[in-house]
Amino acid sequence: MLLMSNVSKIYPGGSTALQDVNIHIEPGEFVFVVGPSGAGKSTFIKMLFREVIPTTGSIFVNGIDILKLQEKEIPYMRRQLGIIFQDYRLLPDRTVYENVAFAMQVIEAPHRKIKRRVMNVLELVGLRNRCNSYPNELSGGEQQRIAIARAIVNDPLLVIADEPTGNLDPETSWDIMEIFKEINASGTTIVMATHDKEIVDAMGKRVIAIEKGRIVRDEKNGVYGYEL
Amino acid sequence: MDMSFSTKEYFVRETYKSIRRNGFMSFASISTVAVSLLVLGMFLLIFLNTNNLAKYLESQVQISVYMLDEADNEELESVGKRLSEMEGVEKVTFISKDEALEKFRERLGDQQQLLDSLGSDNPFPNYFDVQVDSPERIQQLTPQISELPQVETAKFGQEVVENLFQLTRILRFGGIMLVVFLSMATLFIISNTIRLTVFARRKEVVIMKYVGATDWFIRWPFLLEGMTLGFFGAIVAALLINIIYSGLQTKIYATLAFLPLLPAYPLLTYVSFFLLVAGTGIGALGSYISLRKFLRV
Numbered sequence: 035m036l037l038m039s040n041v042s043k044i045y046p047g048g049s050t051a052l053q054d055v056n057i058h059i060e061p062g063e064f065v066f067v068v069g070p071s072g073a074g075k076s077t078f079i080k081m082l083f084r085e086v087i088p089t090t091g092s093i094f095v096n097g098i099d100i101l102k103l104q105e106k107e108i109p110y111m112r113r114q115l116g117i118i119f120q121d122y123r124l125l126p127d128r129t130v131y132e133n134v135a136f137a138m139q140v141i142e143a144p145h146r147k148i149k150r151r152v153m154n155v156l157e158l159v160g161l162r163n164r165c166n167s168y169p170n171e172l173s174g175g176e177q178q179r180i181a182i183a184r185a186i187v188n189d190p191l192l193v194i195a196d197e198p199t200g201n202l203d204p205e206t207s208w209d210i211m212e213i214f215k216e217i218n219a220s221g222t223t224i225v226m227a228t229h230d231k232e233i234v235d236a237m238g239k240r241v242i243a244i245e246k247g248r249i250v251r252d253e254k255n256g257v258y259g260y261e262l
Numbered sequence: 263m264d265m266s267f268s269t270k271e272y273f274v275r276e277t278y279k280s281i282r283r284n285g286f287m288s289f290a291s292i293s294t295v296a297v298s299l300l301v302l303g304m305f306l307l308i309f310l311n312t313n314n315l316a317k318y319l320e321s322q323v324q325i326s327v328y329m330l331d332e333a334d335n336e337e338l339e340s341v342g343k344r345l346s347e348m349e350g351v352e353k354v355t356f357i358s359k360d361e362a363l364e365k366f367r368e369r370l371g372d373q374q375q376l377l378d379s380l381g382s383d384n385p386f387p388n389y390f391d392v393q394v395d396s397p398e399r400i401q402q403l404t405p406q407i408s409e410l411p412q413v414e415t416a417k418f419g420q421e422v423v424e425n426l427f428q429l430t431r432i433l434r435f436g437g438i439m440l441v442v443f444l445s446m447a448t449l450f451i452i453s454n455t456i457r458l459t460v461f462a463r464r465k466e467v468v469i470m471k472y473v474g475a476t477d478w479f480i481r482w483p484f485l486l487e488g489m490t491l492g493f494f495g496a497i498v499a500a501l502l503i504n505i506i507y508s509g510l511q512t513k514i515y516a517t518l519a520f521l522p523l524l525p526a527y528p529l530l531t532y533v534s535f536f537l538l539v540a541g542t543g544i545g546a547l548g549s550y551i552s553l554r555k556f557l558r559v
């Protein structure tokens with residue numbers, strides 16, 4: 035599903051964000067990427083959808099060497115991914131329904147498919163009855179659920195999330211994690227950067243720990259392993 | 263361009279929303295396009311007409327001898343006789359005021375209503391059409407003819423032709439300068455409007471990229487917005503040009519009856535079509551400039 039070999043990233047300013055990262059993730063896995071602030075988690079996440087290009091190394095996503103793709107092939111690569119951010123990144127002037135449908139419109143999905151599919155994913159994230167509300171009428175947790183619905187509406191093979199519960203209280207975070215569990219249970223691979231020790235420890239999934247740009251630990255059924 | 267119905271619908275909706283959101287700037291853009299194209303269109307019409315007039319005059323080997331209205335029949339006859347006796351004159355034809363009016367009526371074709379504005383006045387003088395054997399003869403005879411009694415003026419095409427071609431050159435140069443200047447102003451204001459749109463939608467653009475929209479899918483609504491602004495500006499300009507030229511034609515026929523103005527149609531159809539293409543093109547170019555600068559896709 036995902037293969038990184040000898041990946042390093044040195045930003046133009048000279049700061050080394052990642053060093054010699056080697057990772058192999060199988061289809062269907064649920065992987066946490068943990069580490070202190072500034073460790074390189076976001077850089078790691080951004081490299082998966084070619085937002086950040088590594089200085090050296092190679093990255094394969096679903097068998098494709100994404101660093102060898104031409105510019106015009108990148109959109110098609112991204113259609114196999116679902117991306118979720120800490121700050122939701124919703125469009126405030128569009129309803130819940132429109133925010134999710136947007137992801138299907140821009141990849142030119144057929145009209146008649148959009149409605150049914152959007153309602154289905156809104157059902158999955160529990161927002162079917164709020165489909166005509168605007169994001170600012172909803173709580174943070176609900177907004178993140180819109181973002182999750184948008185990320186999975188096009189049936190991605192891999193869902194990538196950068197601190198998706200970073201702005202949410204513990205209880206809401208758990209609701210969100212339940213949704214991720216469900217998505218993972220249907221076979222979708224999930225890679226999630228997080229700070230949330232409690233969640234990581236309780237989920238018992240694979241944990242990749244990064245410190246100062248290096249992978250210091252990679253365990254199946256791992257724990258967070260840092261003091262807060 | 264191969265796109266599905268829902269995609270086209272999406273583009274049209276986005277374009278409409280954006281033009282409304284930019285309200286004042288959209289209005290300013292449409293107005294600027296309209297003014298620029300109006301000037302461009304006017305220049306085109308003046309240029310085509312001057313050219314046409316020069317060609318028309320050049321082809322003449324004749325002198326028109328316009329008589330004063332107070333000349334009586336005897337005097338007219340005597341002038342006619344003296345004209346036909348001059349050396350190099352091949353044919354002298356007398357055209358009375360009434361005949362002149364009638365000739366003009368024929369030339370008008372289906373635009374007879376232009377004559378209504380004349381009322382009962384007949385602005386045409388009595389005149390002689392003097393055919394000579396060569397263009398050189400014209401230079402020599404015209405001063406002599408002007409001296410004959412009761413002659414108001416003796417005119418021939420060639421001298422005007424030189425001036426007209428001169429004028430055409432000036433018009434062409436001045437026109438091109440003005441059109442270039444106005445096009446730049448138009449490009450500037452359209453690309454500015456699109457810049458506002460890009461700015462207003464930068465969040466959307468980022469999300470579009472994350473969910474896998476192609477670059478062209480992202481660009482289209484912006485290009486369409488520019489093209490729409492250009493197109494509407496051109497429609498305004500084309501309407502104004504049609505109204506102005508038709509109106510001017512009525513006025514010119516009523517006062518400068520001899521001026522062979524190009525008929526309104528199909529001339530105005532071509533000019534309008536040209537303006538629409540130019541407006542839409544400028545709109546597309548204006549957006550493209552802005553996209554190159556401000557939309558990193």
Ligand SMILES: Nc1ncnc2c1ncn2[C@@H]1O[C@H](COP(=O)(O)OP(=O)(O)O)[C@@H](O)[C@H]1O
Pocket residue numbers: 045046047049050051069070071072073074075076077078
């Ligand atoms: N765009 C950038 N330009 C320069 N340095 C950056 C950039 N993004 C991140 N960095 C640096 O790279 C390091 C890793 O950052 P990041 O990947 O955001 O870590 P994390 O998400 O774990 O907090 C930090 O030292 C940060 O300052």
Ligand SMILES: [Mg+2]
Pocket residue numbers: 075076077
């Ligand atoms: Mg981060």
